[in-house]
Amino acid sequence: MSAITLSGVGYYKPRTARDRKMWRHLRKFCESEPQAFGRNAETGHVTGSAFVMSPDMKCVLLTHHRKLDRWLQLGGHCDGIxxxxxxxxxxxxxxxxxxxxxxxxxxxxxxxxxxxxxxAKDRAHLHYDVRYLFQAEAGEIAVSGESHTLAWVPLDRLQEVTESPGVLVLREKLALFLSGGA
Structure with missing residues (x-):
């Protein structure tokens, strides 16, 4: 399947049935929800995430999210952007x-x-999370108020810190990207 574009999101080339299903739902949501990039828990909303790789591409930077108490990639709400x-x-x-x-x-x-x-503040809702791939070039990591801690997690040990399929998908997608297939 060739790359498809979605305003505000960018180009994507779905490779698997999972990819096609997620993209289809994201497109439908963005086309039908006027506040897609807002922060309405009634409708759900688009979020932006970053898989930040180490300079040698062997580790990904994960945050132990303060509110969700889970290891996740960096990211957050669009807040109208x-x-x-x-x-x-x-x-x-x-x-x-x-x-x-x-x-x-x-x-x-x-x-x-x-x-x-x-x-206590919001009802359960969907995050339509769009992820991008980045590489750290300079600086030392520093924990923000949104995290308990940060860690460079080796890709071959990712399953030791998270069971989240949305994070574990990084390994197969990165292998495809590095082989020139993405």
């Missing part, structure tokens, strides 16, 4: 403390739609 690649990079800088991060591709790396559990 309909430029998801920008949001993903902004969140990567804010949550990592790194001083230089470079995009490794101009395309969407992955799409993952998942439910965020109910909190």
């Amino acid at each position: 309909a430029d998801v690649p920008f949001v993903a990079l902004k969140e990567a800088y804010e949550e990592s403390g790194l001083s230089r991060i470079k995009p490794l591709s101009g395309q969407v790396f992955d799409v993952d739609i998942h439910e965020i559990p109910q909190t």
Whole structure:
């Protein structure tokens, strides 16, 4: 399947049945929901995430998310900004403390739609999470207020810190990307 574009999100080339299903749902949501890039828990919303790789591409930077109490990639809400690649990079800088991060591709790396559990403040809702691939170039990591901690996790040990299919998908997608297939 050739690359497809979606305004505010960018280009994506779905490779698997999972990819096609996620992209189809994201497109339908963005086309039908006027507040797709807002923060409405009633409808769900688009979020932007960053898989930030180490300079040697052997580790990914994960955050132990304070509210969700899980290891996840960096990222966050668009808060009305309909430029998801920008949001993903902004969140990567804010949550990592790194001083230089470079995009490794101009395309969407992955799409993952998942439910965020109910909190005292919000009802359970969907995050239409659009992920991009980056590489750390300079700086030391520093924990933000949104995290318990940060860690460079070796790709071959990813399953030791998370069972999340939305994070574990990184390994197969990265292998394809590095082989020139993405």
